[in-house]
Amino acid sequence: MFQPGEDYGSGDSFSDNNPDHRAGYVAIVGKPNAGKSTLLNAIMRQKLSIVTSKAQTTRHRIIAAHSEDDFQCIFLDTPGVLRPVTRPEDRSKLDERMMQSVKRASKDADAMLVIIDASDRPAQTLTFLASTFEDAAVPLAVVLNKVDLLFGNEVEEAAQVFRDVPKVEAVIPVAAATGHNVKAVEDWAVSHLPLGPALYPKDTVSEHPERFFVGEIIREKIFQLYQQEVPYCTTVQINDFKERDMGKDLVSATVFVEQDSQKGILIGRGGAALKQLGSAARTDIEDFLGRPVFLDMTVKVKEKWRKSNESLNEFGY
Template identity: 40%
Template sequence: MAEQQFHSGFVSIIGRPNVGKSTLLNRILGDKIVITSDKPQTTRNRIQGIHNLPGCQIVFIDTPGIHRAKSRLNKYMVDVALSSIKEVDVILFLVEADTKPANQEETILNTLANADAPVVLVINKTDLVAKESLLEKMAAYSSLYPFRAVVPVSALTGDGTDKLVQVVRELLPEGPAYFPDDILTDVPERFVVAEIIREKVFRLTHDEVPYSVAVVVESFKERPDGLVAISAVINVERDSQKGIIIGRKGEMLKKIGIQARGEIEQLLDTKVFLELFVRVSREWSENKQMLKEFGYE
């Protein structure tokens, strides 16, 4: 009996902001490795999630939303997303079932015209629309691009995600496992901790404040008793934003810390002492050196 070949490959998830890319990846992996919020442009970096199946390893790449970028930070985010479609084995183009095709998506489709990898259209948020509307959406997008497959899903409920994984698996080439089968992501714990803190800022603050925040973990030490002591700085661009994040009598910063610590303890499976500071780093999102220091560019 012939030995069954192992299949593996890299799969980029792209789309405009806030279509559910990170939620979809977390759902497929069955664990949270990517932060989410109801605000667009939550994801800023390329993050790899590793999904192991019998005879197969799929490395999903979550990317920032593709949008009209103005600041240096946003241009970096779009560059990260667009560069992810090169040298991957499959591209998942994620759109929403409850919205019409937007100009941003037409721009993405024009970019995909030069892609070498097969493109799968993933229509997310199917739980929000009727079947007739979904069929119309599938037909509308299929007229714009020769997708290898069209898969409706609900990242929120998990409906359709098993089928999506199967479609991806069938498109992957033979190849080795790129990562050990006991890890979910290749990003370091420090990065995930910083992202968890930033997520809490996104969820708890409003207006321009979340978009002006960069979190840097400055110290990460495991004590002899097993407790992990973490010190992190929340960087903002203006004094007024610092005041909002600290809050009246420090209440907002305390709330951010409590929510973040609980999730970090789940991640590390140990008790955590989390110390947060807020620093004004003026116009950091336009400063090339600061972007590099904060993990962008």
């Protein structure tokens, strides 16, 4: 993992002298739960973006650089596109910020991948994403995901719906969860990058620091272990992240919820639920970091944090 710092601009790892080198940004957008983060992880061949069966798992724009000798493709995974609302009060400030991050990613990108859940009704999905297609100002491919759930000529029928959309350059059927045809997506993306030197050192995987991913892993476990509104009212702050030469690394995290009742659910009877959460999170954090950690977690209430600009800033949204 790479944190921006003194390594920036340090010479040959940028492969400046290859005139055929390509580098740029590719935004991954689509409805919630379409499989955007699963696709990113499949391309990166490592788990960077959290994945759950619940919609609206991803809340930030996740940056991941996929580099080979002759290209650097920087993917931007984004939160799911939400249905437009007529009254702004129908959307939380957190939702607004998530939608801003989708817009920013689309604006910054050299090409765009629109991920569609092939098992979702194609005509309705097309209507839902109408403005995503209309507003696209860069080359765009539709990635028809979850084709493993379709039968017979259903894939071809769904593909045809999107092939007819103006601005759609290609429709690529994939199953991101199994890796099926993911290479075709990668090839399309790389072929649409502008010529130019790498934008990050070639060994950089992401701009986010390790502690960001650690917070995301805890959030993923909360999405997996708790039901209904609880995951959506939760955010995670990493207070301390210390590498220690002697003994395990220390990760100290606070889980914020909006109400006392949610705090009770997170902790559970006699602390059992929090213990289960801690143990599931620690296992994945250790896998991610490749070293043992001591995870210290506390739960606090921050009323209406999703509606407060100040709290959203504090929590990094």
